[in-house]
Amino acid sequence: MFHQFSRRVWYMDHDEASDRPVLGYVRGDRRCLMIDAGNSRRHAEEFLTQLERSRLPRPGLVALTHSHWDHCYGLHALDAVSISCTATLRDLERDAALSWSSDDLRRYGAEGIVPQFCEEHMRVEYPQLEEITVALPEITFEGTLQLDLGGCCAVLRQLVNPHAPDGVVVHLPEERTLFVGDAAYQELVGNDWVDHRDRLELFLRELEQMDFTHCFIGHGMPMPRSELFAWFGERLDEQPPSHI
Numbered sequence: 001m002f003h004q005f006s007r008r009v010w011y012m013d014h015d016e017a018s019d020r021p022v023l024g025y026v027r028g029d030r031r032c033l034m035i036d037a038g039n040s041r042r043h044a045e046e047f048l049t050q051l052e053r054s055r056l057p058r059p060g061l062v063a064l065t066h067s068h069w070d071h072c073y074g075l076h077a078l079d080a081v082s083i084s085c086t087a088t089l090r091d092l093e094r095d096a097a098l099s100w101s102s103d104d105l106r107r108y109g110a111e112g113i114v115p116q117f118c119e120e121h122m123r124v125e126y127p128q129l130e131e132i133t134v135a136l137p138e139i140t141f142e143g144t145l146q147l148d149l150g151g152c153c154a155v156l157r158q159l160v161n162p163h164a165p166d167g168v169v170v171h172l173p174e175e176r177t178l179f180v181g182d183a184a185y186q187e188l189v190g191n192d193w194v195d196h197r198d199r200l201e202l203f204l205r206e207l208e209q210m211d212f213t214h215c216f217i218g219h220g221m222p223m224p225r226s227e228l229f230a231w232f233g234e235r236l237d238e239q240p241p242s243h244i
């Protein structure tokens with residue numbers, strides 16, 4: 001389902017079966033920004049179809065929140081200028097050099113290159129794994145990049161977070177909205193979800209400085225700021241600091 005969230009923000013729901021993440025859309029007066037590119041051509045094209053139905057222009061820009069397949073492998077189906085942090089580009093260059101078939105994926109699973117969780121979902125999304133095409137972002141940055149979309153800005157910030165080294169959040173100050181991709185989640189290490197108290201604390205500290213009322217997480221419903229911080233607080237309580 002595709003929803004309008006505020007005057008300038010829309011989003012398409014996540015889908016657990018194939019691990020499709022939330023895709024975001026910001027309508028500026030001059031430029032429209034898509035947030036994450038989807039996990040396949042089909043996913044990206046479904047998003048474009050929803051835009052058409054809602055009489056919204058196609059995005060001229062697409063920002064990647066991190067390099068994981070479910071957020072990036074739809075990029076080749078989009079005719080938009082793509083933006084990521086440099087670390088995301090490096091990861092995708094590695095993925096683009098891989099060959100993809102059922103046997104390849106089984107081998108990547110066995111060798112730990114692709115976690116089992118991802119392998120299962122990739123097989124759902126791609127009946128023909130050979131269809132996987134990894135496109136590379138065209139513009140890269142380190143630290144912070146501000147995009148003036150006309151009437152509103154999108155501020156991309158690479159932040160230390162518990163999920164991935166290349167996590168970027170997209171802050172829309174005028175909309176008081178924040179897209180965090182998967183940065184709020186634990187890290188998938190092998191086949192286990194591992195939390196990192198130190199990185200979660202740093203992430204929380206940065207987010208506390210940012211003005212937003214609602215947050216979009218990669219595989220869930222949008223949540224109010226208070227709910228996000230309460231969730232972080234619970235996880236920090238569960239993991240006492242190691243030096244005590």
Ligand SMILES: [Zn+2]
Nearest residue numbers: 066068163182
């Ligand atoms: Zn991820």
